[in-house]
Amino acid sequence: MDQDTPLSRPQPGRRRALLALAAAAAAGAWPVRAQQTGFPSKTVRIVVGFPPGGSSDSAARILAEKLALEWGSPVIVENKPGAGSTIATAQVASSPPDGHTLLLIAPGTHAVSAALFSNLSYDPVRSFTSITQVGAGTYFLLVNADTPYKTLRDLLDDAKARPGAVTYASTGNGSGSHLVAESLGSAAGVKFLHTPYNGAAPATLALLGGQVQFAVSDISAIGHLQSGKLRALAVTSNRRSPLVPSVPTIAEAGVPQAEYVLSVGLVGPAGVPGPVVDQLHAAVSKVLALPDVRQRMAALGFDAEPSSPQAYGQTIASDVDKFGKLVRQVGLKTS
Known part of the structure; x- marks a missing residue:
């Protein structure tokens, strides 16, 4: 057994420093562990800005079914159609950024609606955290x-x-x-x-x-x-x-x-923590690799194609720029 000598005992100043360092380490590490192992902690909602029955809605329901099995936790789809999907988009933008409220978007529609409707409560890029592309198809x-x-x-x-x-x-x-x-x-x-x-x-x-x-x-x-x-x-x-x-x-x-790729993907409100984004991306990618999911997505006209959060964010930003210019160029109107 080590002897308790003046040299082996931490001095008061050193003891305080060690305690502060331990507290800081714990404060930094605990939230990360909670995000990595505690998500989801409640029902996850996938909000869809289109009516039930369409290809986007059907893709969201496939995801919800399989993610619920993957997590052992409820995942539901909420349809909030209207105003070029801006009603649903505004709702998600103002939701808590904890990963439990997601939005299924079509980047082109998302971009056009942002250009067509004035006085939106959200920015089409900065108000969201990109998660992944879900499927890519065609018109x-x-x-x-x-x-x-x-x-x-x-x-x-x-x-x-x-x-x-x-x-x-x-x-x-x-x-x-x-x-x-x-x-x-x-x-x-x-x-x-x-x-x-x-x-x-x-x-x-x-x-x-x-x-x-x-x-x-x-x-x-x-x-x-x-x-x-x-x-x-x-x-x-x-x-x-x-x-x-x-x-x-x-x-x-x-x-x-x-050229126009008809795609759908998932975003959350701005500020979703990185570890939660990683978990969401990994879970969706795993689900999209399932043979029956790929078959069901193909029946909707989509290739099941996840992308990295960074790549999907670039796709959204590119579409917002490209199609915003087109709306202004040709004078598209909502009525």
């Missing part, structure tokens, strides 16, 4: 199979010959389909006539009925495409879709400036 540029348009060039040539006479259907003002069509027109130097509809189903019906010349649609129209009633002139993503591998990308069709 389809569709025409009725009875039209003479066989290629995108055919459509653009007609639009140039008849400025403002070629009409298109979108799923609403400020929607991704609206954005893609206006981006295409801007890049090709043509003017289309926009006809907004309240969702994908009525927009597709308008195209089937010959009320518009083309439409920009997500996977919801794939049945009509596969039946031969509709024809795809291009996909907007940066690679061909396995659903229609013979259809060129919009870049291959000659208009690379109109």
Whole structure:
């Protein structure tokens, strides 16, 4: 046993320093351990700014189901549609930054809404903590199979010959389909006539009925495409879709400036601690690697593709800059 000698006993000043150092170390280490092992400590909410039943909502529900199993803790989806998804976005931006309230966003819609709506209570970049991309897909540029348009060039040539006479259907003002069509027109130097509809189903019906010349649609129209009633002139993503591998990308069709990756991902309010972000990212990445999840996401038109929080943050910032400029350039309005 060591002897308690003056040399071995800590002196009063040294003892106080050691105690202060130990307290500081404990204060710094304990929150990290709690964040690493104590999350989630309550129900996690995934807020969706779109109505139930759509591809974004369905992707959120797949995540919620699998994350609940992964964590052994409830994960619920809350739909807060309206005002270009800004209602849901504002709610999450003002939530406690503890990782228990997340927002499923489509970066393009997020960017456009920020440019379209004035006096928002949040900043589209600084008010959020990026977590990860969840899935990446594409829009389809569709025409009725009875039209003479066989290629995108055919459509653009007609639009140039008849400025403002070629009409298109979108799923609403400020929607991704609206954005893609206006981006295409801007890049090709043509003017289309926009006809907004309240969702994908009525927009597709308008195209089937010959009320518009083309439409920009997500996977919801794939049945009509596969039946031969509709024809795809291009996909907007940066690679061909396995659903229609013979259809060129919009870049291959000659208009690379109109490329648009239809993606969804997760963000939280600004200030979510780094260890919680890491846990969320790891859990979502694990879930997205499951074969049944990849299959279910593919059925929604998404490739299950997680990204790093940093990369996803860059995607959001890039879209906010790019599509904000487009909104101002072409004068997009909410009504």
